[in-house]
Amino acid sequence: MRVALFVTCLVDLMRPRIGFAAIRLLEAAGCEVAVPESQTCCGQPGFNSGDRAAAMMLAKKVIAEFEAYEYVVAPSGSCADQIRNEYPGLFVADPEWHGRAVALASRVFELTDFLVNVAKSDALPSDFSGTITYHDSCTGLRSLGIKSQPRALLAKLRGVTLKEMDGAEECCGFGGTFSVKFGAVSAAIAERKCDCIRTSGADAIVGGDLGCLLNIEGKLRRMGDETPVLHVAEVLAGEGGKQQ
Known part of the structure; x- marks a missing residue:
């Protein structure tokens, strides 16, 4: 299969090793x-802020860059959702671009969803060991149905034990621009999420969207907690380090 990796802005700028883990x-x-x-941005920040012109411009760019590939995979539920579920609606008045958007959307997958349901992969080059707890990101969970896929892959790692936290499906408070516009509310939500993480007693917190993970990590560190915060790709590819 010929697959194109949509790296995402945050992975590219903040934690490139996630991209390398996804490739692996x-x-x-x-x-x-x-x-x-x-490749640059999928256009989600502009789209969520009501800047339709910017969202359409970036959507056209992404479509042109990725439509030649058999599949497009992103280590992010929110970016995959933007391309898969929002791009077609941006071009309802433009038959040419609408058709191209729909064609691409059908071949776009979040990483764990692709590995489980398309590639059906059991090849996980990881020696990660330790207990983890998993945070379900809002968009991936509710728009793409990403829930069982990462857990099914993690269950294949002999050294990993999953300890589910209370409120695993609850928001971490990030929400993209929400955390900027409503800082106090976001911080309170993040604190509740971090309390659930700490109560779980897990060695590491794992998730599938770097925006959530950066938000959680920032709050944990301000609370004096050094619990490792890892993307699921890092754990599955063995690039997150061993936890004892």
């Missing part, structure tokens, strides 16, 4: 992986 997992699953060098 896709290659282990037998995929030929390409990373289009001109």
